[in-house]
Every structure is written in structure tokens, then in C-alpha cells.
Amino acid sequence: MALIELRKLARIYQTGDTEFAALRDVDLSIDRGEFVAISGSSGSGKSTLMNILGCLDSPTRGSYFLGDRDVAKLSRIELARVRNEFIGFVFQNFNLLSRTTAAENVELPLIYAKVPPAERRKRSREALERVGLGHRAGHTPSQLSGGQQQRVAIARALVTKPPLILADEPTGNLDSATSAEIMRLLSELQQSGITVIYVTHELDIAAYAGRKILMKDGAIISDQRQTPMLAEAS
Amino acid sequence: MIPVSETLRLAARALRRNKLRSFLTTLGIIIGVGAVIFIQSIGEGAKSRVRAQIESAGTNIVMLWSGSSQGPGGRGGAGSQPSITWEDLRAIQTELPSVRAVAPQINSSQPVISETNTWNTQITGTTPDYFVIRNWPVASGALFTASDQASAAKNAVIGQTAAENLFGPGVDPIGQIIRIRDAPFTIVGVLERKGQNAMGMDQDDGLYIPLSAFQTRMQRGLGKFVPGRISVSAVSPEAIPRVRQEIAELLRERHRLGPDDEDDFSTSSMAEMTSMLTSTQDTMTLLLSAIALVSLVVGGIGVMNIMLVSVTERTREIGIRMAVGAQPADIMNQFLVEALVLSAIGGALGVLFGVGLGQMIAPRFGWIMETKSEVVLIALGVSAGVGIVFGLYPARKASQLDPIDALRYE
Numbered sequence A: 001m002a003l004i005e006l007r008k009l010a011r012i013y014q015t016g017d018t019e020f021a022a023l024r025d026v027d028l029s030i031d032r033g034e035f036v037a038i039s040g041s042s043g044s045g046k047s048t049l050m051n052i053l054g055c056l057d058s059p060t061r062g063s064y065f066l067g068d069r070d071v072a073k074l075s076r077i078e079l080a081r082v083r084n085e086f087i088g089f090v091f092q093n094f095n096l097l098s099r100t101t102a103a104e105n106v107e108l109p110l111i112y113a114k115v116p117p118a119e120r121r122k123r124s125r126e127a128l129e130r131v132g133l134g135h136r137a138g139h140t141p142s143q144l145s146g147g148q149q150q151r152v153a154i155a156r157a158l159v160t161k162p163p164l165i166l167a168d169e170p171t172g173n174l175d176s177a178t179s180a181e182i183m184r185l186l187s188e189l190q191q192s193g194i195t196v197i198y199v200t201h202e203l204d205i206a207a208y209a210g211r212k213i214l215m216k217d218g219a220i221i222s223d224q225r226q227t228p229m230l231a232e233a234s
Numbered sequence B: 001m002i003p004v005s006e007t008l009r010l011a012a013r014a015l016r017r018n019k020l021r022s023f024l025t026t027l028g029i030i031i032g033v034g035a036v037i038f039i040q041s042i043g044e045g046a047k048s049r050v051r052a053q054i055e056s057a058g059t060n061i062v063m064l065w066s067g068s069s070q071g072p073g074g075r076g077g078a079g080s081q082p083s084i085t086w087e088d089l090r091a092i093q094t095e096l097p098s099v100r101a102v103a104p105q106i107n108s109s110q111p112v113i114s115e116t117n118t119w120n121t122q123i124t125g126t127t128p129d130y131f132v133i134r135n136w137p138v139a140s141g142a143l144f145t146a147s148d149q150a151s152a153a154k155n156a157v158i159g160q161t162a163a164e165n166l167f168g169p170g171v172d173p174i175g176q177i178i179r180i181r182d183a184p185f186t187i188v189g190v191l192e193r194k195g196q197n198a199m200g201m202d203q204d205d206g207l208y209i210p211l212s213a214f215q216t217r218m219q220r221g222l223g224k225f226v227p228g229r230i231s232v233s234a235v236s237p238e239a240i241p242r243v244r245q246e247i248a249e250l251l252r253e254r255h256r257l258g259p260d261d262e263d264d265f266s267t268s269s270m271a272e273m274t275s276m277l278t279s280t281q282d283t284m285t286l287l288l289s290a291i292a293l294v295s296l297v298v299g300g301i302g303v304m305n306i307m308l309v310s311v312t313e314r315t316r317e318i319g320i321r322m323a324v325g326a327q328p329a330d331i332m333n334q335f336l337v338e339a340l341v342l343s344a345i346g347g348a349l350g351v352l353f354g355v356g357l358g359q360m361i362a363p364r365f366g367w368i369m370e371t372k373s374e375v376v377l378i379a380l381g382v383s384a385g386v387g388i389v390f391g392l393y394p395a396r397k398a399s400q401l402d403p404i405d406a407l408r409y410e
Helices: A046-053 A076-086 A102-112 A117-130 A146-158 A176-191 A229-233 B004-017 B019-056 B086-095 B129-133 B146-151 B160-167 B211-218 B237-254 B270-313 B315-323 B328-365 B373-399 B403-408
Strands: A002-015 A018-031 A035-040 A061-066 A087-090 A164-168 A195-199 A211-216 A219-225 B061-066 B099-113 B118-126 B138-141 B155-158 B177-180 B183-191 B206-210 B229-234 B265-269
Touching (some): A002 A046, A018 A046, A018 A195, A035 A176, A076 A087, A076 B315, A102 A117, A102 A146, A164 A176, B019 B328, B177 B206, B229 B237, B237 B265, B270 B315, B315 B403
Parallel strands (some): B155 B183
Antiparallel strands (some): B061 B229, B099 B229
């Protein structure tokens, strides 16, 4: 059953009289539990697609079904609720709150989900343990390595138990060994049933996915199933 | 929207993070509120001092004058045409239930000669009830009596300043003989110290003798009419208007004035005097408070400025919060509550600052501080209002950020 269903989705930016189509009538269907890598050169529309998938942006035309709900025309307020309940974000530059402990960073989505403080602390600790950082809960981002910061970000993404995690170049700022660790972590999450979609321009990182989508000029030019790298290893 | 307690906690954290900046921002509010509290307290203190001084002249007093008559030569001023007789006075005292006591008084500034000194002082001829009305007991000796008044006895009661100047410090004035226009008077009592009156005059510089003695020694003798002003004290402050009304009715009847005739006497109450003197104070206080309020608004602009800086600085934080599910209203509240907490703390510190400043400065200039609780509440309310008004624009700006742009902000 499809978790994501895009139909004739277009995103057109207008500057003065000139129109620029970042996405041109994209059709895409992603099932629950899939592990999808999106690649493409810069300007291919992959970031725009991620923003719309993440409900940070709304399409100009077309429809976007997340679950059984069309989220293409939702208000800012409703989009915020959808992001909070259904989506976890992982960014290239981690986007953690500085001078704020790992535990508090992970708690952040739960504050907006109106989870009471005691429950928040418990779930934050569980999420940090799941990414292997239970012992670093009291550390601030500046006291953590890049890989550890990205783990905190992943913990923050999964603390609300969302069905979908979106990662935008999750390994872009990391060395190859750390990148492999992060991809292994994302694979584990996918194997536990979460749908994981990530953007990358590196071939070896795209190899972790079970499905590889290539974009160019705002359209999908190839969409292939592949055997995920870690599935071979195990 | 997330609960207020959560937003408050966020605001407290953000403000603690920039302690110096938060403090400097609140300084504007602290000074503004402090100035309002200080000025209001000093103004209120000055007012209540004037009130106390006026009350020291005696409580619940209605002043009564002869005069204001319409004659062939034009209209005379108060006291210009004697009209109140001793019988009128007795009638006021005995017939009007709201009247507690009545005392005529006549003044003259005269040189008074003791064995050692000469001193120019205010001599008042009056009756013993005068001291009842003015609530003014003797410190030593005794007051002159009703029989002194009846016999025009040459007994005198003296104020402390006059006594010191006539006899020198440390000399007991009781039993001393003084001369006024060659008439010898015996000092029988020294009054308690009373200080300055509302006009700044030393009330202790005076000599009091029976009215009858005053008239026989210094005027042509007792006449049919009561000279000078007459102090009438009402039984209570509330009875003052009633006393004035009753006196007017009584005197009009006794003087057989027709409905078209004007009063041949006039009355005024201390309440009129009080409101006249305090209204000047009120105007000054209002003016200075307006200036202080301007500085509070300037403080508010400081809050807005720093909130705008804060929103810009924390653009990425706003983006992160929005990405993980913060509603625009949550972001708006976060910054609004921050501005509110900032100015409310400023307001509270400002109250302390204003009161502290007053406690420090006021005694040096002999001012009295009187901080009214409603002024404190209003100052706190206004500073919180300033926080909301000047926090609104930055908070709105923050809440309307686009999450994608905010996340990308460097």
C-alpha cells in the first residue's frame, strides 16, 4: 500500500514575469517501508521534491497523498501538524539547536506534540539509546563529533515514531567511515518498518537504498529497484 | 498551540542565555517605570504633606466672615461690613447640632516687649474654644479661660518660637510679664510645637490673648459686632457642607434677608483650600509622569529593537522548530512571551528602583515618599503592555518566516 502518492505534481517559482518550473508534473508512488535514494545534479528539482514531500512547501499544481490524505492544499497550520506527526527530518548540516543538550534537542518535536515533560524525557532517552548515544544525552552539539550530531538528529527524527523519515544529504558533511555508520543506522530504521527517503549525489551512498530515483530538470528520468547494499552483506 | 508554561520556560531559557543583553534591554523599562514610581511617590508625598499642614490648622473647619454687603458705594469684600453679632455667634453655637465649637479671632502684628527682648509677633485675640477647634493643647501651664474672656483678663498663651525669642532658650515663660502697647500681660501657658502651616508660616510664632482683652487694649472696646474671622468646627468632615448650609439659613433668617438679598456674610471650608493647593501638585505630578512615560515608551522601543535582532539571530532555530512541527502561533507566542517577560521583569525592577531611589534622595531634600499601590499596579501593567505592543511586530515577523528559507539561513 502506498504511503506517498504524487499525481501530476508541479512546483513553479515566479520571479517577475519569468516562470521557472522546479518540478514538472511528477508522478511518484512510494510504498510503506521502502528505502529510497533520490539523486540528480543541482537544479534537478530533488530539493524541491524533498521540501514538498516534507510538507515544508506546497505544490503549485497536482496532488500529494500522504497516507490517505491530500496534503497539497493544506494551510501552514495543518502542514505543521502533519510534519510533527508523520515526518522526521534529517539535514545535511544536522540543524541541532546550539547550546542545548542532545536530550533536549531530541525532545523538541515532543514539545510541539504536547507530550508531558516526564514522558518526553523518557522517550528522548529511548531514542538516544536507539542511535547509540544514551551516554551523551547531556552533551551539547559543540561537544559532539559530526557523526554523533547526525545521530542526535536521527534520534530527534524518530522520537515521534513517524512513518516517514526524510534525509537531505545526510552524509554530506561526514567522512566516509562516519557516512557508512549513518547509512547503517538509516537501514536499520527502514528494516524496522519506517519509510526512509534520502537525497544524495554520491553513488556509493545511493547504493544503500532499495530503490534509486534519478531526477533531471524537474522530472524523474529513471526509477530503478536494486538490491540494497546491506541486504547483500547480511 | 503548546501550553503557556512551556512557552514561559522557553522564554526564560532564551533570556538567561543572553544575560547582559537582556539586562541592558530591560534597563530602559527599569528607568522608565522607576521614574514614574519615583515622581508619583514624591508628588503623592508632597500632596499629603500639604493636606497634613492644612489639617494642622484644625479639622473640619468652616471659616465665617462678616461682609459682602451691597451698598451705595459698591460691593464690599469679605469682612468689610460687620454684620455678625455676638448673638449670632451664640445662636450658631447653641442652635446648630452639626457645630461642635465656634471661635472668633482677630489678628494683629505687634511688637511685644519682655524684660530682655522685643519681638514682633502675631497677636491673636480669640476665645478658649479656638484651641479646641485647632486641636492645640498647652505644653506647659494652662490656656486662658472663659472667665478671662468675660473679664478681659490680661492673660496670654504663647507659641514656642515667640517664647524663645522673647525670653531666650531655657527660660520658663510661665509667669513672665510682657507688654503689648504698654499693657502688661502675664504668660499663663506655652503651646505645643505645631510647625509650619500650608503657607509656610511658623505657627509657633504667636501670642494668644482673650478677644475681649484684645478689643479693650488695642481697639475701641467691645462692640455689637464680632470682629475678624470666625472659626466654626463641624462635628465631622462629612458635616461640613451641612454646617455651611445651616449657618447660611440661620444667619439669613436672623439678619432678615429677603429671598432676593445677597448674603451679608461668607463661608469657606478647608476642603476648598486643600483642593486648591493640591491641584497644583497634581498638575506638576501629571506633567512629570508624562515625561517619565515617554522614557517608558523609549524603553519599549529598545525591547522591540532587541527582539528584532533576536529573531534575525535565531532564524535557523525558528526554521528547526517549524520543521519539527511548531505552529506559527507557537513561534509567535515564544517571542511575544519573551518580550513580555523582559518588560515585566523590567517593570518589577523599575518599581524597586523607583522606591529605592526615593528612599535615598527624598530625605536629603526633606521630601516625603508615599508610594500608592495602584500606581505600582498601573506601572507594572503599562510595562507589560509595552512588552506586548513592542513585542508584537518582531513576534509576528518570526511566525511568518518560511521554514525552508529559515532553515537555509546562515
